[in-house]
Amino acid sequence: MPAEGSTTRVPVEERLFSLVLALLATDAGLTKNEILSTVQGYSQKYSHSGDNSNLERQFERDKDDIRELGVPLETIDSPGQAGNNQNLRYRIPRGAYELPADISFSPEETALLNLAAMVWREGSISEQSRRAIIKLRSLGVSTTEPVLSYAPRVRVRDAAFEPLSAALEKRQVVRFSYLKPGEAEPTVRTLAPLALVQHQGRWHLYADDAGTPKTFLLRRIVGPVTTLAKTFPAPPPDTKDRALLELEDVWNRHTAIVEVEPGTDAATRLRRRRGSSVAASGALELHYSDTNIFADELAGYGPEALVVSPPHLREAVRARLERTAADHG
Amino acid sequence: MAERAKPRQAQDKLAFLLSLVPYLMDHDRVSVSTAAAHFGVPEEQIREAVRLIGVSGIPGDTATYQHGDLFDIAWDDFEDNDEIVITNLVAIDDSPRFSAREAAALIAGLQYLSALPEQADREAIATLTAKLSRGASADPSQVAVEGSEADETLALARESVAKGVQLSFDYLNSQGQAERRRVDPLRVESVDADWYLRGWDHGREAVRTFRLDRASNPEITSDPITHSVSDVSLPDKLFEGSVDDLLVVIDVAPGAAILLADYIPDNADTVEVDGRLRTTVRVSHYHGLKRLIASMPGVATVVEPAEARAVVAEWAAAGAARYAQ
Numbered sequence: 001m002p003a004e005g006s007t008t009r010v011p012v013e014e015r016l017f018s019l020v021l022a023l024l025a026t027d028a029g030l031t032k033n034e035i036l037s038t039v040q041g042y043s044q045k046y047s048h049s050g051d052n053s054n055l056e057r058q059f060e061r062d063k064d065d066i067r068e069l070g071v072p073l074e075t076i077d078s079p080g081q082a083g084n085n086q087n088l089r090y091r092i093p094r095g096a097y098e099l100p101a102d103i104s105f106s107p108e109e110t111a112l113l114n115l116a117a118m119v120w121r122e123g124s125i126s127e128q129s130r131r132a133i134i135k136l137r138s139l140g141v142s143t144t145e146p147v148l149s150y151a152p153r154v155r156v157r158d159a160a161f162e163p164l165s166a167a168l169e170k171r172q173v174v175r176f177s178y179l180k181p182g183e184a185e186p187t188v189r190t191l192a193p194l195a196l197v198q199h200q201g202r203w204h205l206y207a208d209d210a211g212t213p214k215t216f217l218l219r220r221i222v223g224p225v226t227t228l229a230k231t232f233p234a235p236p237p238d239t240k241d242r243a244l245l246e247l248e249d250v251w252n253r254h255t256a257i258v259e260v261e262p263g264t265d266a267a268t269r270l271r272r273r274r275g276s277s278v279a280a281s282g283a284l285e286l287h288y289s290d291t292n293i294f295a296d297e298l299a300g301y302g303p304e305a306l307v308v309s310p311p312h313l314r315e316a317v318r319a320r321l322e323r324t325a326a327d328h329g
Numbered sequence: 330m331a332e333r334a335k336p337r338q339a340q341d342k343l344a345f346l347l348s349l350v351p352y353l354m355d356h357d358r359v360s361v362s363t364a365a366a367h368f369g370v371p372e373e374q375i376r377e378a379v380r381l382i383g384v385s386g387i388p389g390d391t392a393t394y395q396h397g398d399l400f401d402i403a404w405d406d407f408e409d410n411d412e413i414v415i416t417n418l419v420a421i422d423d424s425p426r427f428s429a430r431e432a433a434a435l436i437a438g439l440q441y442l443s444a445l446p447e448q449a450d451r452e453a454i455a456t457l458t459a460k461l462s463r464g465a466s467a468d469p470s471q472v473a474v475e476g477s478e479a480d481e482t483l484a485l486a487r488e489s490v491a492k493g494v495q496l497s498f499d500y501l502n503s504q505g506q507a508e509r510r511r512v513d514p515l516r517v518e519s520v521d522a523d524w525y526l527r528g529w530d531h532g533r534e535a536v537r538t539f540r541l542d543r544a545s546n547p548e549i550t551s552d553p554i555t556h557s558v559s560d561v562s563l564p565d566k567l568f569e570g571s572v573d574d575l576l577v578v579i580d581v582a583p584g585a586a587i588l589l590a591d592y593i594p595d596n597a598d599t600v601e602v603d604g605r606l607r608t609t610v611r612v613s614h615y616h617g618l619k620r621l622i623a624s625m626p627g628v629a630t631v632v633e634p635a636e637a638r639a640v641v642a643e644w645a646a647a648g649a650a651r652y653a654q
Contacts, residue, residue, distance in 0.1 A: 013342035017385055020347065021420040025387040038388040065340050069347075070428025070466040096466060098423035103464045109457055116438030125434050125472070131344045132431035137368050138348035138424040140355050148558060149490045151518040154441055154474055157587050169430060169470055195471035198441075201521035206471075222584070240473035247475075265501050265543065265620070272542040274478045300624025302648035304505075318652040320626035324645035327630045328622075328638045 015041025016062055020071060024097060029076050029089025032059065063090075069131070072096040099139075110136060111143040115150060123156045125165065158203050158218035161196065163225040168193045173230040174207075177222040181292040186222045192232040195240040199247040200289055206243035208232070215246065217290070251275075251289045257308040258298065259283045266304035283308055295320055342378075344425075345370075349378050350400075351424045353415050361411045372411075379413055386419045432465035433472045443476040445487065477522060485547045486526045489514045493554050496528070498547040500539060505616070510544075512537070513554035515563060527563060529556040536561050574611040577618060578632040581606050585628040592621070607632065619644040 018040035022030065036042045036055050045055050067073050071092060078087040105113065113136055117129035156162075160176065167174045174193055177186035191207035191214075198204070203218040257279055260267040270276060270284055279285045288294035295316035298305050302321070307314040345368075352367070353359065361379075365372040382400050389398030401417035427435075436458050443454050462469055482498070489496040497511040512528035515536075519525065523540065530537040581589060583606055592610035593599075599608040612618040619641045622629055631638045 011381075012339035013346065014381055014385065016339060016343045017346050017381070018387075020343070021385060022387050025420040034392075038392040040385070040388075040394065066343070068428065069340055069344050070426050070431060071347075072426075072466050094422070097425060099426050099464050101423070103460050105457075105460070109453075112439070112442070112453075112457065113435055116435050116442055119438035119441050119474075120434055125430070127341070128428070128431045129434035129438065131341065132427050132435050134344055134348045134368065135425055135427055135431070138351050140352050140367070142367065149487075149516050150445075151516055152442060152445075153518070153520055154438070155521055157590070165430075165470070165472065168472075195473065197472070198474040198521065200475065201523070219584070234468070235471065237468055240471040243471075244473055244475055263507065264505055268501050268545060269542045272480070272545075296624050296626065299626055299645075299648065300620045302619065302623055302644040303651055305648075306651045314652070318649060321623070321645045321649035321652075324623050324626045325642050325649055327627070328642035328645065 010041040010044060012041075015039075016066060019062060020066060020092065023073060023090055023092040024094060026091050029091035031078070031087055031089055032056065033086075035059065035090065099135075105136065105139060105141055107141055107143050110141045114143060115152065118150075119152050119154050120156070121153050123162055125156055154198060156203070158221070160205075160218045160221040160225050161203060163227060164193055164205055164218070165196055167225070167227045168196060170227075171231045171234060173228040173232060175226045175228060176224070178216060179220050179222050181220075189216070190228075191216075194235045195243045197240055197243045197247065199244060200251070202289075202293070204243065204247060206239065206246075208235075213242075213246075215243065217293075247289060251287050254288045254291075254294075256286045256288060256294070256310060256313050257281070257283050258286055259306040259308060260301075261304045264301075264304040266301035270301075270305065281308075288313075291316055299324065345374075346378055346382060347421070347425045349375070350382060350415075350421045353379075353382075353413055354418065354421075356413075358406070358412055358414045361413065364413065375413075376411075379407060382415075383407075426466040427461060427464055429465055429467040430470050432461045433470035436461055436469055437472050437474045440476055441474040445483075475522075477519070477524070480524070480541065482541045482544050482547045483517070483524050485549050486514055486524075486541060487517050489549050490517055492549075493557075495531075495550045495552045495554055496526075496547060497550060498539075498544040501543050508532075510539070511550075512539070513556045515554075515556075515558050515561070529554070529561060531555075536563065571613065574613055575615065575618075575637075576609050576611055577615075577634070577637045578607065578609055579622070579629055580632055581608065581625075581629045585625060588625065589621075589629065615640040623648070 019035070022035065022039045036052055036059060037046045037048070042055055042059065046052060063073055073090060073092055075088045075090055078089055114133060117133045120126040120129045164174060173190060175188060175190045178189050179186040189209065191209050193205055193207050194213065195206040196203060197206060205216045205218060207214060207216060258270060260270055270286060273286060275287045277285045291313055295313060298307060298317045299320040307317050349364070349368070352364070361372050361375050365375045368375070379402060383402045383404070384399065386394055386399030389395050397417070398419060399417065400415065400419050403414040403416055406412045406414050439454050439457060443451060486496060495511055496514045497509060499507050500510045501507050511531045512526070513531070514526055514528040516527045517524065518527060523542070526539045526541060526544070527536065528539070529535070580602060586606050586608070589610055592612065593608055594611050597609040599606050601607070612621070615637050618631070618637060622631055622641045623645050631641050
């Protein structure tokens, strides 16, 4: 039992749990002082006469941790004391905390969501999908069968993914060096990150560059991503779909004609590439997003694939093969 | 790093506590083992959480956590029978919402799966996405993954796994030779836009991983599989090393090393040489290596053995020669 004057250390999760319970149970809200002096985990360390600045900092961090879990911790002014920071009151409004009562998931839907969560195996996005599944299980729906016959996964290996997804969430401006192909030196970009989308197996950042939306390949970001204090307004909810549509549009507009040697790996795999078709000449007509990336891919096929057009792709593949031959000569 | 890990653990535990309480409320009496199985956690984690819930509550009117302000459980049932019965409830009535990022992770995962044969019902995915959005405490984060393409080979692979029957198809190995393969399909796997089938290869008498875009003319048979997932060991890692693998020393630009991560053995020595990383990759033969290295021009170079360098040089030179004609 919690007792006053107890000297036993209260585990972090017990303090956070007690804070959530206390703030859920109050309609009028609690002041910071009320929280620190009464809530389990803080009250043990609270000094009635002295300095509580350490404890206050602890409370600030705890608030962030709780909000990160999707718990809507809000502040309201005390009646008649608007603007007085010391008398701000904290609470968790029940309606914004609880899953709406009309939302339920069938066993089939739950199984599908379990599979969707499995897609993420790395980084904070896998922790978030794991937590989402714990919350889903809270509803008590049991699934028909464990999904063992599928192992889908999407990778998030680009080092820039974590800092960008955190900045995206907090709507903070970011700065990084970006190396455009063909340029000798990277240039520094300062941008508002709007969406992170994976297209054709590669992660892209869709960002606002001084009023113009632009797309950046994460693998071309050089060095660390710096997050600035400056924030920006939330983009419309369909921003990520727009980012994917723009990438799809670029992909559709780029067409290459490639001759492949029959029966080879190039013939089999390029033929199976999304959107590929056989042109009148018998060569393959293929779509691609980025000349440099597609040239790398085609160079891997060595003599099995010959680019007919466009000329800049043809030249890019030729130069790559010569480079590799020279590097290994 | 250890300091970063700590709050995350506490956050995970908090999420678990906030999820466990509503589940226990809906079950008047539930055994620790049932709850553990439902949440997919060790039984001890359930017991620990229940012990904590049993002494938690709100400060209450007196601000001193009086008995009625605390959760209570039937301690005898818990201690003696490993059963959980909540006898007094505080503050929590229902399951918590998803956070914006939690909802986004599931939505993006669903979107990625949308091309799977049995998920062809886009309506169901749209409905689920809408529920997740409405069940989140803020608009889901702007993270999305392009849905993969529905594909006949993928559909048949999946169907054969589900039915437990053998599948046969033409398969090109990386030497470029086509062969008819017959497999007991065990699991359909993917990495980003690439799909694989893992199965017991009747010709090789071993578990093999097949890239589905290298397989053609698939045919589903009526012969039941002879090996199931429980008979063979299917490692979690998609790309497994073998004792017959060849080791090759390469130099790679630091930014590109991640592209080779699947090929670098865990115990590989990596040193910096002239701004590049010198490390070891393992390949089953040089024919696979030449394709890999040629697709990373100027970024990765084979150092040794000389034979491997020669195979790569020859491959690239043959490719370049086609443009000279």
